Amino acid sequence: DAGVTQTPRHEVAEKGQTIILKCEPVSGHNDLFWYRQTKIQGLELLSYFRSKSLMEDGGAFKDRFKAEMLNSSFSTLKIQPTEPKDSAVYLCASSPGAEQFFGPGTRLTVL
Amino acid sequence: QQKVQQSPESLIVPEGGMASLNCTSSDRNVDYFWWYRQHSGKSPKMLMSIFSNGEKEEGRFTVHLNKASLHTSLHIRDSQPSDSALYLCAASMAGNYKYVFGAGTRLKVIA
Numbered sequence: 740d741a742g743v744t745q746t747p748r749h750e751v752a753e754k755g756q757t758i759i760l761k762c763e764p765v766s767g768h769n770d771l772f773w774y775r776q777t778k779i780q781g782l783e784l785l786s787y788f789r790s791k792s793l794m795e796d797g798g799a800f801k802d803r804f805k806a807e808m809l810n811s812s813f814s815t816l817k818i819q820p821t822e823p824k825d826s827a828v829y830l831c832a833s834s835p836g837a838e839q840f841f842g843p844g845t846r847l848t849v850l
Numbered sequence: 851q852q853k854v855q856q857s858p859e860s861l862i863v864p865e866g867g868m869a870s871l872n873c874t875s876s877d878r879n880v881d882y883f884w885w886y887r888q889h890s891g892k893s894p895k896m897l898m899s900i901f902s903n904g905e906k907e908e909g910r911f912t913v914h915l916n917k918a919s920l921h922t923s924l925h926i927r928d929s930q931p932s933d934s935a936l937y938l939c940a941a942s943m944a945g946n947y948k949y950v951f952g953a954g955t956r957l958k959v960i961a
Contacts, residue, residue: 770947782894782938782951795948830893834947838884841893 741765743842745831751848757819760845763812764833772839773797773806773816774830782830785816821849853877854941856952863959869926871955873939874919881944883915883922888936888954897937898924929959 744763773785786806787795808814832839886894900915940949
């Protein structure tokens with residue numbers, strides 16, 4: 740059974756660029772989450788979808804971060820424009836309700 | 851805004867020893883607690899969950915919950931070097947699968 744997949748695994752961007760991260764949840768999971776993880780801030784919720792509907796858009800992350808769930812099996816996170824402080828690991832997780840299953844993450848470096 | 855506080859920030863225990871990790875939520879509406887383990891360079895994976903007052907044991911791992919004080923603790927007996935990881939505590943409410951994560955406790959087990 741396939742777990743959560745994320746692509747790319749690593750991304751290097753210049754300041755001001757637009758980047759798109761991709762996530763495929765576990766088949767049949769209704770909930771999808773995007774997180775950002777840094778050593779300083781820990782795990783921060785960026786977006787939360789339930790059955791493709793946006794339930795939470797992460798407040799402070801609204802201005803340059805936009806997550807979309809185009810269908811039940813694919814989600815994207817767009818960061819536009821990128822800033823050096825966006826350098827972090829971006830994790831996608833899906834859930835059938837309750838336990839969350841995390842993907843391997845995308846490590847983003849913004850120069 | 852709900853906060854989840856974990857202590858200690860870091861912990862070193864000898865191989866074979868007992869590790870005790872603590873977690874408290876500031877939100878009285880919290881119903882569920884989760885413990886995730888994240889090895890270096892990997893994504894978080896659920897270790898244990900607890901929803902009712904009392905204790906739950908799975909192998910070397912025991913989790914306690916006191917709902918009145920919104921405090922949970924994770925105890926690892928006979929700690930092994932492979933237990934060295936970041937331990938994340940999360941809290942959620944019934945009917946809402948969004949987690950709030952604590953900053954984590956970094957455990958190191960030395961041989």
